[in-house]
Amino acid sequence: MTVLSGTGLTRLYGDPCGDCESLTGDDAGRNRCPACGTIVACADVSLDIERGEVLGVVGESGSGKSSLAELLALERGEGHSRGSVRFDGYEGNLLESDYDTRTRLRNDDLALVHQHIRDGLTLSFSGGGNVAEKPLAAGERSFEAVRERVRSLFEQLEVPVDRMDDPAETYSGGMQRRVQLARALVTDPAVVVLDEPTTGLDVSVQARVLDTFRRVQRERGVAAVVVSHDLGVVRLLADRTLVMRHGRVVERGLTDRILEDPHHAYTQQLINSTL
Numbered sequence: 216m217t218v219l220s221g222t223g224l225t226r227l228y229g230d231p232c233g234d235c236e237s238l239t240g241d242d243a244g245r246n247r248c249p250a251c252g253t254i255v256a257c258a259d260v261s262l263d264i265e266r267g268e269v270l271g272v273v274g275e276s277g278s279g280k281s282s283l284a285e286l287l288a289l290e291r292g293e294g295h296s297r298g299s300v301r302f303d304g305y306e307g308n309l310l311e312s313d314y315d316t317r318t319r320l321r322n323d324d325l326a327l328v329h330q331h332i333r334d335g336l337t338l339s340f341s342g343g344g345n346v347a348e349k350p351l352a353a354g355e356r357s358f359e360a361v362r363e364r365v366r367s368l369f370e371q372l373e374v375p376v377d378r379m380d381d382p383a384e385t386y387s388g389g390m391q392r393r394v395q396l397a398r399a400l401v402t403d404p405a406v407v408v409l410d411e412p413t414t415g416l417d418v419s420v421q422a423r424v425l426d427t428f429r430r431v432q433r434e435r436g437v438a439a440v441v442v443s444h445d446l447g448v449v450r451l452l453a454d455r456t457l458v459m460r461h462g463r464v465v466e467r468g469l470t471d472r473i474l475e476d477p478h479h480a481y482t483q484q485l486i487n488s489t490l
């Protein structure tokens with residue numbers, strides 16, 4: 216059953232001339248319109264996410280992954296946005312929804328894990344406080360119940376519970392990532408969008424954080440969109456994968472199929488450069 220779908224998702228930065236999309240993309244080999252200089256960060260991307268599945272979005276830096284993640288997570292961002300985002304249980308195109316609908320969706324059903332820790336956490340607050348803030352904002356009244364939920368998520372995600380009241384700025388990078396994940400999961404959303412979840416972590420810490428996320432994601436049956444330049448991340452987490460280049464999806468399919476039998480030359484290049 217589809218929980219989140221995007222159709223024709225497009226984001227342009229600049230003052231578009233009308234020819235930007237036909238003059239950019241994979242065939243043109245660029246994302247910057249030669250006529251007017253507008254950046255076509257992503258264009259005409261359509262996708263569906265089923266309940267409980269993980270969809271990977273992979274591509275080199277600048278291919279449009281974060282722009283797509285922001286559209287899916289209903290972050291307004293800069294630039295001109297177009298297309299439609301639908302979410303199970305909500306009416307209409309959510310890119311055009313009002314502030315209250317977006318807030319309700321973000322508090323209850325859809326969470327974004329930002330690429331940069333500072334965009335996702337208030338580092339001077341306690342780790343537990345960063346996580347508790349979300350259910351309290353969503354209207355939860357019992358402080359004790361919230362604290363218990365935070366404690367249990369810390370345990371699941373392997374953040375030391377005895378550090379819960381320490382400022383997040385005193386945590387290691389791996390712990391801060393885990394707290395970000397706890398914050399995303401605390402309201403039991405149906406979908407989590409993770410933008411480059413391993414930025415700033417060394418390889419062994421990356422693997423541990425991703426393993427923990429995969430286990431908790433399966434236990435909770437939460438769907439996820441995982442955006443990464445790193446094929447290793449997508450290989451570990453994603454059931455299906457989209458490959459992006461110059462703002463367009465150039466290949467899509469089951470992750471195993473893409474890794475074993477990549478059709479597009481760019482995907483082959485990505486795989487070869489990883490091995």
Ligand SMILES: Nc1ncnc2c1ncn2[C@@H]1O[C@H](COP(=O)(O)OP(=O)(O)OP(=O)(O)O)[C@@H](O)[C@H]1O
Nearest residue numbers: 228254256275276277278279280281282283293444
């Ligand atoms: N606010 C902005 N103003 C102008 N151009 C932007 C803006 N944000 C992104 N871009 C451009 O849009 C294109 C896509 O950027 P985006 O961040 O979506 O790609 P990405 O694949 O996530 O890259 P990265 O992995 O480096 O974050 C890039 O060419 C980028 O320079």
